[in-house]
Amino acid sequence: MDENDPRFKPLKEQDGFALIPDRWKVDYFMSMGELSRFSLELKENGRLMGTKCPECGSIYCWPRSWCHDCYVDCEWVEMEPRGRITLFARVEISLNDIQTEVPYMQGGVQLEGARYPIVQFIRGEFEKMYPGMPVRVEFRPPEERTGRIRDFYFVPDV
Amino acid sequence: MRRVGIVGIGNTPFKSRHIDKTFPRLAYESVKAALEDAGASKDDVESVVYSIYNDFFEHCMMPDHHVHYLLGFARRPGVRITTGGATGGYALRAAYAEVASGLHDVVMVVGVEKVGDLANVMEMVKSITYAADPFFEAALGASPAGSYGAAIRFHMDNYGTTQEDMALVVVKNKGNAKNNPDAQSPMDLTVEDVLASPMIIYPLKVLDHCLNSEGAATVILVSEEATSRFAREPVWITGVGASTESGRQAERDDPGRSLFPAVRASADAAYAMAGVTDPASAIQVAEVYDSFSGVEILLYEEFGFCGWGEGTRFLKEGGPDMGGRLPVNPSGGLIGGEHAIGATGVYQAAEIVRQIRGEAGARQVPGVKAGLAQSMGGARGAYSVTMVLEG
Ligand SMILES: [Zn+2]
Numbered sequence: 109m110d111e112n113d114p115r116f117k118p119l120k121e122q123d124g125f126a127l128i129p130d131r132w133k134v135d136y137f138m139s140m141g142e143l144s145r146f147s148l149e150l151k152e153n154g155r156l157m158g159t160k161c162p163e164c165g166s167i168y169c170w171p172r173s174w175c176h177d178c179y180v181d182c183e184w185v186e187m188e189p190r191g192r193i194t195l196f197a198r199v200e201i202s203l204n205d206i207q208t209e210v211p212y213m214q215g216g217v218q219l220e221g222a223r224y225p226i227v228q229f230i231r232g233e234f235e236k237m238y239p240g241m242p243v244r245v246e247f248r249p250p251e252e253r254t255g256r257i258r259d260f261y262f263v264p265d266v
Numbered sequence: 267m268r269r270v271g272i273v274g275i276g277n278t279p280f281k282s283r284h285i286d287k288t289f290p291r292l293a294y295e296s297v298k299a300a301l302e303d304a305g306a307s308k309d310d311v312e313s314v315v316y317s318i319y320n321d322f323f324e325h326c327m328m329p330d331h332h333v334h335y336l337l338g339f340a341r342r343p344g345v346r347i348t349t350g351g352a353t354g355g356y357a358l359r360a361a362y363a364e365v366a367s368g369l370h371d372v373v374m375v376v377g378v379e380k381v382g383d384l385a386n387v388m389e390m391v392k393s394i395t396y397a398a399d400p401f402f403e404a405a406l407g408a409s410p411a412g413s414y415g416a417a418i419r420f421h422m423d424n425y426g427t428t429q430e431d432m433a434l435v436v437v438k439n440k441g442n443a444k445n446n447p448d449a450q451s452p453m454d455l456t457v458e459d460v461l462a463s464p465m466i467i468y469p470l471k472v473l474d475h476c477l478n479s480e481g482a483a484t485v486i487l488v489s490e491e492a493t494s495r496f497a498r499e500p501v502w503i504t505g506v507g508a509s510t511e512s513g514r515q516a517e518r519d520d521p522g523r524s525l526f527p528a529v530r531a532s533a534d535a536a537y538a539m540a541g542v543t544d545p546a547s548a549i550q551v552a553e554v555y556d557s558f559s560g561v562e563i564l565l566y567e568e569f570g571f572c573g574w575g576e577g578t579r580f581l582k583e584g585g586p587d588m589g590g591r592l593p594v595n596p597s598g599g600l601i602g603g604e605h606a607i608g609a610t611g612v613y614q615a616a617e618i619v620r621q622i623r624g625e626a627g628a629r630q631v632p633g634v635k636a637g638l639a640q641s642m643g644g645a646r647g648a649y650s651v652t653m654v655l656e657g
Contacts, residue, residue, distance in 0.1 A: 114385075125285045127383075130325060143401060170402035170514075194516060195416035198468040199409075203391035206407030214412050216516030224517035227403060227413075234468070239423060256405045 142173040145184055151255035154247040156187045158222060166223045170257075189245035190265060191219040198234045217243055217262050229261040242266055267366040271493055271500025272655070274304025274486035275616035280450040280479045280604030282382060289324050289380040289482075290336045296482035296609075297337055297376055304486050305497025308338055311486070312370040316346040317357035317377035319607040319643075322393030325383060333376070343370075349510070350397060350643020351555060353377070354483075354611015355651025359506050361487045371492040377612030378482035390478065397644065399514050411475070411558070413515040413646035415467040417525045418560035422469065425575040427563060429469050433460035434581055435559040436473050436601055442588060443598025445628035450479050450604050460559075474559040476600035483606075483613035501619045504636075505542065505654030507535025515645040523575075526647040529568040529640070533652045536638075537570075540654035545570045545638070546592060549654070551621045551631040552638040553614035555647075556599040562586075566594070569638065569652075588629070596621070596629040611641035615653060622657040 114129035121127070140147050149155040158169030159182035166175060169187045174180065196215025202208050213234055216225035230243065244265040253259040276299025278284070278292050287295075301308060314337070316330035326332065330346035347357040354377050361373040384390040391409050398404040421427045437457060443449035455473070463472040486496075493500045509531035512518060521527040533545075542548040552569070556562040563577040571592050572580035580586065586594035597603040597617045604613060618637035620626040635657055642650040 122285055127285075132322065132325065138400060140401065170399075195420055197412045197415035197419060199412060200465045200467065203388050203409055204395055204407040205388070205392060206405065214406060214408055215416060224512075224514075227406060227408065227515040229406070239420065257402055258405050 143171055146171050147255035150259050151253045154250065154253070156189055156245055156260065158185050158187045158219070159183060160185045167221045168224070169219055169222045170226055187222065188220040191217040191222070191243055191262070193230065193237060193239055193241045193243055194218050194225045195239065196230060196237055213237075228257065230263075231261055232264045236264070268368060269490040270362050270365045270487055270503045271490065272485050272503065272615065272619050273488050273493060273496040273498045273500050274300040274306060275484070275619050276300030276303055277448060277483035277609070277613050277616055278481045279448045280481035280606055282450060282478060282480065284380070284480045285382075289329065289378050290333045292380065292480065292482040293333050293376050293378040293484075294337060296378070296484040297374070300374070300484035300486050303498065306372075306486065310372050310495070311339065311342070311374045313343040313364055313373045314339055315357045315361040315364070315373065315375045316344060317354045317375060317608045317612050318346055319348055319350065319353045319379055320393055322396070323379055323381050323384065323607075333378070337376075349649045351557060351607055352611065352641045352643040352649035352651050353608045354614065355639070355641040355653065356508060356611075356649065358485070358487075358611060358615055358653060359508050359651055362503055362506050365487050365489050368489075371489045373487045374484060375487065375612050376482065376484045377609035379606040379608040380480045381478045381606070382480055387478075397513070403514060408515065409467075410645050411467045411470060414558050414561055415470050416515070417564065417646055418469060418558065420525060421560065421564055421577075425578060427560065427578045429461060430457055431578045431581065432469070432474060432559040432563065433457040435556065435562045436460045438587055439556060439595050439599045439602040441602070442596050442629060443602030446597050446603055447627075448604070449598040449602055450477050451602050452598065453602070469560070470558050476557045476605040479604040479606040481604055481606040481609050483609040483616050485612055485615055485619070499623070501622045502656050503653060504656045505536035505540030505652070507532040507537070507539065508651045509535070509649070511644075511648040513644050513648045524568060525564050526568050526642065526650065528647050528650040529565065529642055529652070532640070532650040533569050536652040536654050540656070542654060546572070549592065549636050549638050550634040551596060551618065552592065552594045552640070553597060553599065553617050554594060554638070554640045555610075555642045556595055556601050557642075559601065562594065562599070565640070569640070588631070593631045596626065596631060611639070611651065614639040614641060615655065618655045622655060
C-alpha cells in the first residue's frame, strides 16, 4: 500500500462537514498506431515528420493519416525544421505536473509548407517576439528524447 | 419544427465552495426552484438533459444517471451533454431539439458542477488539460488559458488593446455582480487593482480570469401546445446556433478576421434562425462567455455588437455597461457572477429569461424584448452555442 495514497487516509472535518480524501490515478500506454512513425523518427533520428495528401497536396504536421477534405490516406514527408510564429503566450505560473519551470512560452508556429500551425514551446526573449517572426526547430540531444512532442522546441531564427 | 418556450427557471447561489452540499443536492435545489417557478410538479417532466462538464470535478464518470435517479426520474429518459464551457449551451440545444421535434412536450435541462472537491487549483487545471489532443498537444501541459491569451495578444498587437482596457471589463463585471444576490464575486474594483493582481499567463492576471464556482441551474422547456399547463408566460427560444471547431489550439480553417470562428459561426446560425439582421439593434441584453476579460472584448466583435477591431472602443464608450447601448453580462458574467461550468450556459439562459420577464431586480435592463446567451469551450473557443431568446 502506498503510504501517500489518500484513499486510505482518515476524513478531514471542516465546519462539521466531512471531506473524504480520494484519488483517481490511471496509467496508460498511449497507442500511436498509424502515427507511430512520427514518434519513432523524432526519438531515434531527430527528424520532424508530417504527412501529405496525395490528392489536394495539403501537408499536415502534426501528421494525420488521412486528409479530412479528400478522404484519402496521406503519405509521410519530412518537414523543413523552420517556420514563423503566429500567436504566442508567456505562462508565469505552472498549474500542471508536466511543465514545472516557469515562466515559459508557448505559441503557434506555422511550419514551412504546412497547412496549419502547431502549438509548441518557444525559447527566446518574449519582448523581442512578434507574429511572423522566423523560428527554427531545435531538437533535444538523443539521450533526452522520449518520442514525445517535447523532444523539440522552437528558437528565433533571425 | 415546433416553437419552444422556457416556462421555468431556478438556480442555487454560486460560491467557490458549497461544503454543505453534494452535487446531486445542488442539482435538486435548482430543479425544485425551477418547478416552483413554472408551477409544475416533477411528474410533468418527460425527459431530462444533464449539463455536467467534467468527470474529474464530480469524481464520477457518469454522474448524470446517479443524479437522475435521486431526482426521482428513474425510468424516464435522461442524457448528459459534455462539451467544455459550452456544455450548458449544447445541453439547451439538445433539449430544444427534443421539444421542437415533437419527441417530448416538457424537457428539463439541469446544469450542475462542483469544482472544489479537487484537492487544489493545480489538480483542477490538470483535469481541464486532459481535454487536449492526446497525441500532439497533451504533452505540452497547456491550459486553455494559453490559447485564449494568444488570441487576446493578437488583438493587442493589431488593434492596440491594452491591459488597462481589459481591466475595464473586470471592473464592469465585478461591479455588475453587486446587483446579483446569487453572484459569487461582487467587488468594487479600480483598473489599478486589476493591473496589480499577479500575472498568470501574459497578459492575463488573476483578476482577468473567470471564477471557479460550485452551483446549479435548471430551466424547463416546453412546446407551444403545453404552455397553458404552466403558471408562467413562456420566453421563446427563437434562435439556436452551434458550432464545433478544431480542438487544437492553433488550427483554424480560414477564420477571416474572426479570432473565435466557432463563436462567429454559432452567432450567424442563431441570427439567421431568429431573423436577426442587425444584432446591435435587435438585441437589448447579452450574457456571454467572459472566460477572460479580453475575451469579452473579442466577443463584442464576433456577435456584431460593433465592427471588427472596434471592441475596445465599444467598451470605452460604455456600450456594454449597465445603462449603455447594449449591456453585456448584467449578472456579473463568468468573472463576477459565477462559472460553475456545467451550470453556466443554463444559468445564462435563466438570466435572459429574467431580463425578458422584467424580474432581474437591480440588474434589470429596461425594455428587453430580445436577449442573447452564449457559452463556449475547449481550446480557444472550439465549441460555441449562441441562443436568441424573445418575449
Ligand atoms: Zn486532401
